[in-house]
Amino acid sequence: MGLINGVNNDEYVRLLGAWPSPFVLRTRIALNLKRVPYEYLEEEDTLNSESVLNYNPVHKQIPILIHGNKPIRESLNIVMYVDETWLSGPPILPSDPFDRAVARFWDVYIDEHCFTSINGVAVAKDEEERKMAIAKLEQCMALLEETFQECSKGRGFFGGDNIGFIDIGFGSMLGPLKVLEKFSGVKFIHPENTPGLFNWADRFYAHEAVKPVMPDTEKLVEFARLKFNTSIFK
Amino acid sequence: MADEVILLDYWASPFGMRARIALREKGVKFECREENLRDKSPLLLQMNPVNKKIPVLIHNGKPVCESMNVVQYIDEVWSGKNSIFPSDPYQRAQARFWIDFIDTKVYEPADKIWSTTGEVQETAKKDFIEALKILEAELGDKPYFGGDNFGFVDIAMTGYYSWFEPFEKCANFSIESECPTLMASAKRCLQRESVVNSIPNPDELFALALKLRKEYGV
Numbered sequence: 001m002g003l004i005n006g007v008n009n010d011e012y013v014r015l016l017g018a019w020p021s022p023f024v025l026r027t028r029i030a031l032n033l034k035r036v037p038y039e040y041l042e043e044e045d046t047l048n049s050e051s052v053l054n055y056n057p058v059h060k061q062i063p064i065l066i067h068g069n070k071p072i073r074e075s076l077n078i079v080m081y082v083d084e085t086w087l088s089g090p091p092i093l094p095s096d097p098f099d100r101a102v103a104r105f106w107d108v109y110i111d112e113h114c115f116t117s118i119n120g121v122a123v124a125k126d127e128e129e130r131k132m133a134i135a136k137l138e139q140c141m142a143l144l145e146e147t148f149q150e151c152s153k154g155r156g157f158f159g160g161d162n163i164g165f166i167d168i169g170f171g172s173m174l175g176p177l178k179v180l181e182k183f184s185g186v187k188f189i190h191p192e193n194t195p196g197l198f199n200w201a202d203r204f205y206a207h208e209a210v211k212p213v214m215p216d217t218e219k220l221v222e223f224a225r226l227k228f229n230t231s232i233f234k
Numbered sequence: 235m236a237d238e239v240i241l242l243d244y245w246a247s248p249f250g251m252r253a254r255i256a257l258r259e260k261g262v263k264f265e266c267r268e269e270n271l272r273d274k275s276p277l278l279l280q281m282n283p284v285n286k287k288i289p290v291l292i293h294n295g296k297p298v299c300e301s302m303n304v305v306q307y308i309d310e311v312w313s314g315k316n317s318i319f320p321s322d323p324y325q326r327a328q329a330r331f332w333i334d335f336i337d338t339k340v341y342e343p344a345d346k347i348w349s350t351t352g353e354v355q356e357t358a359k360k361d362f363i364e365a366l367k368i369l370e371a372e373l374g375d376k377p378y379f380g381g382d383n384f385g386f387v388d389i390a391m392t393g394y395y396s397w398f399e400p401f402e403k404c405a406n407f408s409i410e411s412e413c414p415t416l417m418a419s420a421k422r423c424l425q426r427e428s429v430v431n432s433i434p435n436p437d438e439l440f441a442l443a444l445k446l447r448k449e450y451g452v
Contacts, residue, residue: 058335058368072327074334084323097310101298108300109284143284 010068013038016051017063019215020223022115022172023075024063029168030082032209034089076107079168093165106147106158107169114140118176121184122228134186144170145194152196156203163207171204178217179224239264242278242290244271246442248393249301251433253289255389256305258428260312302333305389319386329386332372332379336390339365344394348404348443351452359405363412370416377422388423392433395420399436400443 015031015038017024031038046052046062055064055071065072065081072081083092093100117140120133151158151166158166177188191198204210241257243250243266257264269278269288281290281297291298291307298307309318320326343365346358369391373379379387398409398420410417423429 067324070324072324073331077327077330077334080330081323081327084326097307098293098296098298100310101303101307104303104306105299108303 007037012068014041014066015039015063016041016043016049016055016066018043018046020175020220021062022176025172025175025213025215026075026168027063027065027078027082028213029163029172029209030079030092032213033092033163034082034086036082036086036089075172076111076165076169079165083165090162091164092159092168094159102151103158103165106144106151106166110144110166110169110173114144114170114173115176118173118180121180122176122224130184134184137180137188138186141188141190141194141197145197148196148200152200157200163204163209167200167204171201171210174201174204175215175217175220176224179220182217182221183224237262238292238294240292241266242269242275242281242288242292243267244269244288245434246439247288248397249287250289251393251396252301252389253291253304253308254432255392255426255428256308256318258431259316259318259384259389260308261315262308262312301393302337302386302390305386309386317383317385318389320380329379332369332387333390335365336369336387336394340369340391340394344397344401347401348397349447349450349452355405359407362401363407363409366409366413366416370413373416373419375415376419378419384423384426388419391420392423392429395424396433396436397439400440403440404443404447 013031013036015024015027017027017040019042028040041051043049043052043062047060052060052062052064055066056062056073059073061073063073063075063078065078067081067085072078079092093103114137117133117137121130121137124130124133147166148158152160155161157163158170163171174189181187181189188194189197189201205214239257239262241250241253241264243254245268254266267275267277269275271288274286277292278288278290279286281292282288282299285299287299289299289301289304291304293307293311298304306319320329340362343358343361346354347362350358369379376382378384379391398417402409424433
């Protein structure tokens with residue numbers, strides 16, 4: 001049993017991540033919320049990274065949280081792990097079983113439908129495909145606006161007075177959404193169509209757990225231009 | 235006030251089976267309502283407007299959707315008996331990781347094994363066995379994924395275990411010869427009382443698979 005930087009080996013926290021990834025962002029927000037000290041390690045080439053292959057041999061993906069010698073994989077999984085392990089900070093998931101089930105449901109929706117649609121717009125090969133992906137994404141936004149109204153009950157966040165599981169899950173997608181808005185000319189989060197989300201987004205960006213780790217939009221735009229060699233980004 | 239528990243279900247669905255098993259593990263009295271997936275009920279469309287899928291658990295009028303979400307909800311509400319989800323945060327994280335693996339890497343090829351032929355089916359068989367071998371390595375020499383206890387990951391897999399025999403018949407292969415330890419655990423799970431009462435006869439599932447293959451012209 002040794003010490004790393006004054007912290008017991010078993011308690012030492014490392015996060016393997018990549019700055020543009022919305023999934024990594026989720027885990028950083030969760031760690032910040034709970035004020036967990038951690039070492040952040042930028043993985044520039046995840047497919048060829050020894051650490052990534054070692055700690056996530058099944059999927060070879062980041063983020064990976066390493067707590068002591070225990071690896072935890074998958075962004076939402078990590079957020080839940082952080083919530084359950086560091087109990088002194090504000091709760092990320094609600095305590096009521098029904099509310100917890102609702103929160104989990106919406107974060108799965110965000111990954112399966114919303115993120116897939118964002119990707120769909122980015123990789124669309126032609127105008128027809130792009131139009132369909134945009135329509136799907138607009139549907140997602142409308143549904144999330146309704147969900148925001150139901151969950152927030154007039155307060156600032158999906159989680160109520162403070163950011164919670166759905167805020168983290170969806171808020172991490174705001175960067176990619178802004179990039180798409182810039183290139184497609186479509187406003188996905190709109191003051192008239194989605195007024196709740198519109199104001200929520202500003203509050204989310206300003207939150208003390210989010211602000212220090214949210215990637216700069218211009219940098220994300222440049223990253224997207226280099227990564228997606230599709231017509232939308234030219 | 236007595237709890238009202240309704241499960242919107244479909245007899246052959248591995249996902250529906252998960253919810254049934256969890257409810258029976260906890261000794262919860264529930265009403266099972268069979269859905270016609272080709273003509274979904276207004277109640278299903280109202281209770282799961284986003285995905286319109288079963289299972290949906292309706293507890294005192296409030297809907298919970300997505301099978302493992304339902305299982306976790308059942309475990310948290312009826313927490314007194316037969317704990318399903320581990321209490322240790324790291325074990326929970328591991329369980330959730332494997333559920334995600336099962337519902338992507340096992341689900342996708344499994345769906346093709348019974349519904350396709352030729353090269354597509356051969357590739358699906360290969361991918362399916364590969365995924366099962368990864369799970370078998372994770373199982374190790376434990377009787378269940380949950381260790382000594384039938385738990386979250388076991389419930390998730392049992393839905394698929396019920397379909398193993400029909401898969402083998404549809405695609406002419408033996409899962410046991412490829413994954414003997416996993417099959418031993420599967421047999422253990424399939425003998426549990428909550429499971430015996432929750433899953434259909436494999437012959438009925440095979441008959442359904444054949445009927446659908448004929449309809450699809452496979």
